[in-house]
Amino acid sequence: MKNKAMESNKTIVCIKPVVLSASGAKARSADSYGLNPFDRPALEVALQLKQKRGGTVTVLAMGPKPSAFVLNEAMAMGADAGVLLCDPALAGSDTLATSTALGTAIQHLSPFDLILFGTRSSDSDTGHVGPQTAVLLDLPLVTGVCAVETLENGLRVERRIDDFRETYELPFPAVLTIQPGSVRPRDIGLLEMAPAFEEKELIKWSLKDLGLSPGRVGEPGSATAVISLSKVQRTKTCDFLSGSKEEQVEELLSRLLSSGLL
Amino acid sequence: MDTFLTEKNRAVRRAVRSFCDDEIRPIAGEIDREASFPWQVVEKMGKLGYFGIQVPRELGGAGLDSMSYVIVIEELSSACAGLGLCVTVHNSVAVFPILGFGNDEQKQKWIPPLARGEKIGAFCLTEPNAGSDAAGLEATAIRQGDHYTINANKVFVTNGGVADICLIFARTDPEAGTKGISVVVAERGTPGFVVGDLEDLCGMRANPVTSIRLYDCAVPLKNLIGEEGMGLKIGLAALDIGRTGIAAQAVGIAQAALEEAVKYSRQRRQFGVPIAKHQAIAMMIADMATQVDAARLMVYRSATLRDQGRPFSQASAMAKLFASETSTKVTDMAVQVHGGYGYSRLYPVERYYRDARVTRIYEGTSEIHRMVISKGILGA
Numbered sequence: 309m310k311n312k313a314m315e316s317n318k319t320i321v322c323i324k325p326v327v328l329s330a331s332g333a334k335a336r337s338a339d340s341y342g343l344n345p346f347d348r349p350a351l352e353v354a355l356q357l358k359q360k361r362g363g364t365v366t367v368l369a370m371g372p373k374p375s376a377f378v379l380n381e382a383m384a385m386g387a388d389a390g391v392l393l394c395d396p397a398l399a400g401s402d403t404l405a406t407s408t409a410l411g412t413a414i415q416h417l418s419p420f421d422l423i424l425f426g427t428r429s430s431d432s433d434t435g436h437v438g439p440q441t442a443v444l445l446d447l448p449l450v451t452g453v454c455a456v457e458t459l460e461n462g463l464r465v466e467r468r469i470d471d472f473r474e475t476y477e478l479p480f481p482a483v484l485t486i487q488p489g490s491v492r493p494r495d496i497g498l499l500e501m502a503p504a505f506e507e508k509e510l511i512k513w514s515l516k517d518l519g520l521s522p523g524r525v526g527e528p529g530s531a532t533a534v535i536s537l538s539k540v541q542r543t544k545t546c547d548f549l550s551g552s553k554e555e556q557v558e559e560l561l562s563r564l565l566s567s568g569l570l
Numbered sequence: 571m572d573t574f575l576t577e578k579n580r581a582v583r584r585a586v587r588s589f590c591d592d593e594i595r596p597i598a599g600e601i602d603r604e605a606s607f608p609w610q611v612v613e614k615m616g617k618l619g620y621f622g623i624q625v626p627r628e629l630g631g632a633g634l635d636s637m638s639y640v641i642v643i644e645e646l647s648s649a650c651a652g653l654g655l656c657v658t659v660h661n662s663v664a665v666f667p668i669l670g671f672g673n674d675e676q677k678q679k680w681i682p683p684l685a686r687g688e689k690i691g692a693f694c695l696t697e698p699n700a701g702s703d704a705a706g707l708e709a710t711a712i713r714q715g716d717h718y719t720i721n722a723n724k725v726f727v728t729n730g731g732v733a734d735i736c737l738i739f740a741r742t743d744p745e746a747g748t749k750g751i752s753v754v755v756a757e758r759g760t761p762g763f764v765v766g767d768l769e770d771l772c773g774m775r776a777n778p779v780t781s782i783r784l785y786d787c788a789v790p791l792k793n794l795i796g797e798e799g800m801g802l803k804i805g806l807a808a809l810d811i812g813r814t815g816i817a818a819q820a821v822g823i824a825q826a827a828l829e830e831a832v833k834y835s836r837q838r839r840q841f842g843v844p845i846a847k848h849q850a851i852a853m854m855i856a857d858m859a860t861q862v863d864a865a866r867l868m869v870y871r872s873a874t875l876r877d878q879g880r881p882f883s884q885a886s887a888m889a890k891l892f893a894s895e896t897s898t899k900v901t902d903m904a905v906q907v908h909g910g911y912g913y914s915r916l917y918p919v920e921r922y923y924r925d926a927r928v929t930r931i932y933e934g935t936s937e938i939h940r941m942v943i944s945k946g947i948l949g950a
Contacts (some may be wrong), residue, residue, distance in 0.1 A: 342584075364580070376577075377577045377580070377581060380577060380578070380581060381584070383580060383583050383587075384585070388936075398574075403677055428647070495585070495588070495589050495592070496584075496588070496617030497617070497618030497619050497632075498579070498585070498586075498618055498620060498634060498638075498642065499618065499619035499627075499631075499632045500624060500634040501578060501581060501582055501585070501632060501634060501638070502578070502627065502632060502633045502634060503575060503627075504578075504926040505576075505578040505581070506578075514870065
């Protein structure tokens with residue numbers, strides 16, 4: 309793997325079409341999806357690196373056909389090409405099966421030198437996929453990166469943990485997950501809209517294209533399964549205090565004291 | 571509603587809405603109150619392609635279709651109608667005549683900076699004595715050697731205070747009636763080119779509407795767009811496109827008013843329940859939503875016809891008439907839903923109400939549109 313990945317200046321950004329509103333059995337259309345907001349900073353980092361060192365940015369996503377537009381939107385931001393992994397057998401994949409599919413696709417996209425992920429997704433919030441994919445590809449990984457500097461044949465990156473700043477140097481090819489607040493993603497303009505939808509390449513790969521057996525993805529390839537999904541019933545209540553202002557303040561103070569908040 | 575849209579159209583909508591949420595909506599109330607033009611935002615918009623929506627990419631534009639154009643105007647206008655006005659007038663009646671009727675040299679010179687928003691365009695037709703009766707204009711552009719000497723008093727010029735490239739409609743042959751009207755580009759800074767004071771308008775206050783006066787202003791003959799005598803033809807063709815934009819603007823304002831009314835009717839409680847639970851309010855919301863939907867469909871039909879290369883003049887006139895009248899009705903209802911607060915600057919609906927009103931007046935009054943539409947049906 310490492311030998312195949314030469315100094316290609318190709319960055320692959322894995323992006324997720326997230327479900328905007330869980331609506332039960334309702335058929336999903338393009339309006340049901342959006343580009344995971346946590347992936348936008350990763351894409352921005354890739355585009356800034358491209359401005360500095362040249363090369364290309366490929367965006368990679370897994371999802372049903374109606375979600376393909378998130379790749380077009382990423383291309384409208386400046387990515388050069390998009391790849392959608394799309395196969396009915398991918399449905400029901402947990403984070404491990406997703407990492408298997410993405411990792412296999414990344415191998416098909418060799419050579420590359422950098423793979424970026426957001427830290428997590430807005431709809432499932434696990435934060436597994438970036439690290440798992442790095443492990444499957446046997447590549448060095450730094451998570452929660454907030455600054456990236458290119459070296460001759462690698463990167464110097466920074467991550468922050470509580471009040472500490474860690475600096476790492478790692479060789480290409482490498483995997484990073486990008487801290488969402490580290491960079492402001494650029495606005496999607498109108499100028500790149502037409503090329504993103506009409507000119508730039510959007511490849512759709514099925515499991516067959518990847519040479520991946522259905523048993524390794526979807527529910528059969530998953531290590532975990534969601535048993536049930538239900539809406540949380542919030543128990544917050546709101547009490548309006550009555551009486552004069554003085555009485556209301558007295559009542560508020562006594563409640564705060566008795567609850568231990570004061 | 572979005573059934574008719576391509577993925578590209580939807581992406582355009584999402585991109586514009588996101589930009590409006592971040593950059594425009596937060597300042598819309600303030601720039602209305604202060605009647606100030608938001609240069610910082612406009613510069614960003616220029617870099618993002620908002621000033622060359624349908625300009626071919628080789629001339630520096632975004633090369634998008636008419637449907638994308640109306641979506642951009644609709645979304646911008648729902649955030650700030652004055653800025654929506656700036657963009658629609660620039661893209662349609664200022665850029666289009668040069669793009670559609672200009673020669674290569676003119677396009678190469680003026681279109682790229684216009685498309686990047688580095689220069690702002692204006693359409694100077696209306697005069698104190700020539701509004702609905704455009705053929706009655708008095709401005710003159712008299713050939714003298716290698717230039718035209720222009721004398722003109724143009725009023726209510728949208729973008730007037732910031733425009734660099736102004737399309738001046740003037741008589742090159744004062745004896746030839748409507749066939750003597752031509753359109754000539756006058757650039758700001760030319761000696762004799764005077765920008766008047768800002769008009770103190772009821773709405774659209776973020777737009778620097780001014781008069782523009784030309785006193786013995788010498789403009790090169792090569793600034794003539796098309797041929798002498800083609801002025802009205804070019805103007806009317808541009809207005810067909812412009813009207814669809816104004817209709818989209820009216821839809822955007824109405825949509826914003828509808829959304830505010832829905833939000834407020836869920837929050838405001840009277841007689842122990844949110845006012846949305848009162849049938850009188852719920853019926854108003856239903857009427858507002860239905861009318862906005864119908865107006866939007868008419869705008870999208872007009873844009874679709876243009877994208878298909880089919881005649882769209884009648885569709886554009888109908889869309890403009892219906893959408894502008896809908897916008898004033900819907901914004902009025904939104905004020906009503908808000909009650910006393912709707913009449914206050916605490917809520918944005920009073921701004922929508924003021925902004926909507928002019929859509930029935932500019933780029934052809936409702937009355938002129940009824941004339942145009944009836945001629946299309948009954949014959950001249």
